Amino acid sequence: MDRYExxxxxxxxxxxxxxxxxxxxxxxxxxxxxxxxxxLTRVASHWAKLAKGGNPxxxxxxxxxxQTISWRRRRQVELPGAELPERAQPGQPHDxxxxxxxxxxxxxxxxxxxxxxxxxxxxxxxxSERETAQLMGVSIGxxxxxxxxxxxxxxxxxxxxxxx
Amino acid sequence: xxxxxEDLHALAEQAPAVDLAARAVRGARRxxxxxxxxxxxxxxxxxxxxxxxxxxxxxxxxxxxxxxxTKALPLPARGVGPVEQAYRTQCRLDxxxxxxxxxxxxxxxxxxELGEEANGPLEVxxxxxxxxxxxxxxxxxxxxxxASGKTWKAPLKQPKEDFAVExxxxxxxxxxxxxxxGWGGRRQPNKLxxxxxxxxxxxxxxxxxxxxxxxxxxxxxxxxxxMTSQVWVLGHDPIIxxxxxxxxxxxxxxxxxxxxxxxxxxxDRRPMVQGDRSIVTFDTLRAGGETRTPISGLPEExxxxxxxxxxxxxxxxxxxxPESPGVIAQTVYxxxxxxxxxxxLYALHKVxxxxxxxxxx
Numbered sequence: 001m002d003r004y005e006x007x008x009x010x011x012x013x014x015x016x017x018x019x020x021x022x023x024x025x026x027x028x029x030x031x032x033x034x035x036x037x038x039x040l041t042r043v044a045s046h047w048a049k050l051a052k053g054g055n056p057x058x059x060x061x062x063x064x065x066x067q068t069i070s071w072r073r074r075r076q077v078e079l080p081g082a083e084l085p086e087r088a089q090p091g092q093p094h095d096x097x098x099x100x101x102x103x104x105x106x107x108x109x110x111x112x113x114x115x116x117x118x119x120x121x122x123x124x125x126x127x128s129e130r131e132t133a134q135l136m137g138v139s140i141g142x143x144x145x146x147x148x149x150x151x152x153x154x155x156x157x158x159x160x161x162x163x164x
Numbered sequence: 165x166x167x168x169x170e171d172l173h174a175l176a177e178q179a180p181a182v183d184l185a186a187r188a189v190r191g192a193r194r195x196x197x198x199x200x201x202x203x204x205x206x207x208x209x210x211x212x213x214x215x216x217x218x219x220x221x222x223x224x225x226x227x228x229x230x231x232x233x234t235k236a237l238p239l240p241a242r243g244v245g246p247v248e249q250a251y252r253t254q255c256r257l258d259x260x261x262x263x264x265x266x267x268x269x270x271x272x273x274x275x276x277e278l279g280e281e282a283n284g285p286l287e288v289x290x291x292x293x294x295x296x297x298x299x300x301x302x303x304x305x306x307x308x309x310x311a312s313g314k315t316w317k318a319p320l321k322q323p324k325e326d327f328a329v330e331x332x333x334x335x336x337x338x339x340x341x342x343x344x345x346g347w348g349g350r351r352q353p354n355k356l357x358x359x360x361x362x363x364x365x366x367x368x369x370x371x372x373x374x375x376x377x378x379x380x381x382x383x384x385x386x387x388x389x390x391m392t393s394q395v396w397v398l399g400h401d402p403i404i405x406x407x408x409x410x411x412x413x414x415x416x417x418x419x420x421x422x423x424x425x426x427x428x429x430x431x432d433r434r435p436m437v438q439g440d441r442s443i444v445t446f447d448t449l450r451a452g453g454e455t456r457t458p459i460s461g462l463p464e465e466x467x468x469x470x471x472x473x474x475x476x477x478x479x480x481x482x483x484x485x486p487e488s489p490g491v492i493a494q495t496v497y498x499x500x501x502x503x504x505x506x507x508x509l510y511a512l513h514k515v516x517x518x519x520x521x522x523x524x525x
Contacts, residue, residue: 004189011185023179024172037184037191044192101171108175112330112347124172142328149329149350154168 007047010056011040018060024120025068027109039063062135065121069113069136100158107157114138115150122147236267236277242313245270246292248510249496250519268295268310269513284327287335287342290414290473290481290522294339298327307339307359316340316359326353334373334524336381337473343373343383356383371396374422374524375415384415384422384448391429395422395448403451408437412524413471413480415448422448423480423501425468426456439467443480445501459499461506465492468499473522478502481509483520496520 015036022032022039043050043060050056108116114136121132122143129147133140250268266278266286278286284298299306305318322344331346345354345367356365356376367373371385374395383398388408395412396402397420405424413423426442441462446454459468459482466484474480479498486492493511500506512518 004192007189008185011188015182015184016179019182020176020179024176029180032179033182033184036182037187040184040188041191044188047192097171097174100167101174104168104171105175114330119168120172123168124176126169145325145328 004044004047006051007044010043014057014060015040018057018064021061021120021125022064022068024108024124025064025113025117027105027116035064035067039067061125065117065135066137069117103158104154107154110157111150111153115146115153118143118146119150119154236275239268239276239278240313242311244268244276244310245272245274247271247288247295247310247521248292249512249521250286250288250295251513252286252517266297284324285331285333286519287333288519288521289335289339290337292521294335296333296335296339296342298322298324300324305333305342305344305357305359307335307342318342318357318359319362320344320355320357320364322353323351326351332373332525334376335522336376336378337522338378341376341378343367343376345373372410374412377415377419382415382419382448384412386410386412395446397448400449403446403448405446411469411471414473414522414524416445416474416480417477420447420449421445423471425471439469441468443468443471443482443499443501443504455501457501457504459504459506462497463492466495469494470520470523470525472496472520472524481520481522482506483512483523494518 018039019032019036022036023029026032026035039060042063043056046054046059047056050059108119111119117136118132121127121135122129127135129140129143133143136143138146247268248271250266252264252266265280266282267275268278268288269275271292278297281299281301282297283300286295286297288295293311294307294309296305296307298304299317302317303321303323305320305322307316307318308314326344326346329346332343334343334345336342340360341356341358343354343356346352352369354367354369354371354373356367357363358365367385371387373384374386375382375384377383385396385398387394387396387402388410391406391408393405393407393409394402395405407424407427407429409424409427411425411427415422423443423445426440426444427437428440429437440458442456442458444454444456462468462484465486467487468482469485470483472481472483475498478500480501482497482499483494484497485494493513495511496509497506498509512520
């Protein structure tokens with residue numbers, strides 16, 4: 001019997017969703033791919049146990065968050081590459097949402113990995129404070145304080161009156 | 165917050181498409197093969213050893229007991245020997261989670277538990293004789309000599325929130341001088357504290373603490389950039405390191421040599437930055453002239469992850485960690501920087517937040 005039976009199917013159906021989270025957590029496509037591959041290798045290593053009674057996706061998501069936080073020392077190579085060009089198309093100004101999202105991308109890069117993880121889990125994955133705390137292995141109080149710091153920073157770094 | 169949610173979803177849509185299943189399985193197979201090789205070697209040794217023992221004594225029936233949860237006595241007021249390691253068990257994902265106390269394990273094998281007052285960070289001096297911890301009642305760092313029970317309170321009040329974010333607490337060899345730094349919080353302290361003299365000195369922001377000496381000895385800070393790092397002994401000019409790194413040792417007994425873990429960068433490889441299992445020594449006061457020595461004697465499954473204090477003029481402590489948790493325990497080694505030879509000192513408690521005396525992290 002193939003030790004990895006079912007793993008390919010799991011990856012095929014879930015990898016793009018996991019990749020989107022990894023991309024938000026790292027802010028860089030190469031690092032996101034590194035991160036996800038590291039995590040999926042770990043999932044594959046434990047596949048026999050996870051496929052029996054575990055929850056491979058929950059395991060993978062927790063590993064994504066923990067791995068990205070443990071990579072915090074590498075944040076200097078995670079700088080976003082894209083600068084906002086002056087015009088989107090010749091003669092056409094950028095629309096408001098595009099400008100805002102580019103600003104958000106730059107602002108996310110200024111957060112610590114823990115703060116970025118909190119923002120991604122709370123506002124992208126829509127997880128409760130308790131779930132976020134469990135995934136990150138911290139207290140609910142820490143999630144609250146990190147969310148507050150992270151939002152203050154995002155507000156300070158993005159166009160006014162956004163993300164209130 | 166709906167705008168933030170929408171914008172995050174829009175950004176996430178920019179994630180590139182990937183197909184990682186085959187690569188992940190290849191990686192898992194490689195790891196399994198390594199694990200099996202390690203187990204096979206261990207079994208061979210056991211059989212050989214067991215056979216030799218059989219020739220000497222008749223085997224008694226083996227009784228296999230599940231090791232009980234280590235009991236820990238409250239930390240006595242005095243008379244405690246040097247600490248080998250400290251740990252704090254972690255909450256299980258599916259269980260309740262209150263405040264978990266710190267435990268210290270002495271070199272003699274005794275385990276003691278600290279009171280609830282020590283509910284923030286804890287560090288141990290490189291010689292294991294003193295601990296420093298955040299005391300919620302003092303609202304600051306307290307240094308304690310384990311043998312005499314004497315305590316010193318830092319002349320710096322800090323709210324507990326300073327340690328709810330990323331922080332570093334770097335102790336001098338006698339623990340009476342330290343740097344406390346924090347990132348990501350409302351306050352971003354970066355202070356040099358001398359508990360004997362009762363002084364607090366502000367350090368420049370953005371510089372990460374590497375090493376603090378006793379008294380008025382050298383203080384070493386580092387600052388990483390995209391592809392390089394700067395190392396700064398206060399009072400001298402910073403020098404440039406041709407790597408982005410945080411993995412330094414404490415300052416060597418000669419007062420100017422530092423070790424760091426070697427690494428390589430290859431943009432076509434994943435991960436791009438990888439440790440190369442070498443140790444690099446350099447002069448903190450003069451750029452250039454690095455010496456790179458491959459580390460030998462570590463099990464293949466363990467990678468050097470952090471450096472710490474020096475045991476003597478040539479041996480520095482190295483924490484080696486497994487690539488994936490749960491296979492082998494994290495282990496502390498002594499590595500000779502001239503030859504790269506390593507010798508095992510002790511393994512760390514599994515599934516816990518560990519503190520290794522003198523580790524730079």
